[in-house]
């Protein structure tokens with residue numbers, strides 16, 4: 001039987017995802033956690049893990065090099081991918097919001113919005129009928145309003161600590177985010193039994 005290949009996000013989501021799989025009864029190798037290896041086998045489960053950048057998980061799954069994967073809803077909203085979303089795992093909970101310096105208005109012509117999520121941001125402002133200029137950045141988004149690069153940011157908020165420590169305030173919440181189990185449509189058909197078994201086992205553990 002072919003191994004089931006899972007694209008597993010490194011970084012923030014990893015720990016909660018790993019814990020969920022272990023709670024669901026999967027016997028996973030310890031080294032998944034603490035090695036620099038990018039492909040790790042779980043021989044007792046006939047599963048292979050591809051350890052990926054969180055943003056890249058849907059690409060691996062769409063192209064079929066991973067059968068399934070775990071991806072943040074933020075990533076799914078930002079990049080249209082031809083994958084099935086099978087389950088809300090309820091982990092890595094956070095939300096996307098607008099924020100900026102306190103008491104600042106958006107009433108100038110084409111205010112600037114800095115973000116790592118240009119699609120989510122432009123859809124949001126289009127929905128409100130506001131014309132904005134999107135500035136795409138890759139990190140430390142909170143810097144932008146502090147140094148006069150942008151009037152607002154659209155970014156992830158979790159504890160709110162980063163906003164607070166930098167003197168920014170949240171303006172509007174856009175969307176709640178959790179991690180999702182996603183599948184390649186062809187894999188889902190060919191390996192349906194294994195995948196639905198995994199979904200059922202994870203569903204019982206999902207923190208909703």
Ligand SMILES: Nc1ncnc2c1ncn2[C@@H]1O[C@H](COP(=O)(O)OP(=O)(O)OP(=O)(O)O)[C@@H](O)[C@H]1O
Nearest residue numbers: 010011012013054055072073074075092094156158
């Ligand atoms: N406070 C948070 N900040 C950012 N992402 C969070 C937060 N809480 C949960 N997440 C989830 O974790 C994912 C990002 O994980 P992580 O920060 O490890 O990746 P990254 O942004 O690619 O990291 P890097 O800083 O290495 O570029 C997001 O897609 C989101 O779904």
Ligand SMILES: O=P(O)(O)OC[C@H]1O[C@H](OP(=O)(O)OP(=O)(O)O)[C@H](O)[C@@H]1O
Nearest residue numbers: 139140141155156157158159160161162
């Ligand atoms: O509300 P908080 O708990 O403070 O979390 C939110 C912060 O965490 C993320 O940044 P990250 O640490 O991933 O760094 P980045 O700016 O390089 O993306 C996000 O972009 C916010 O800056």
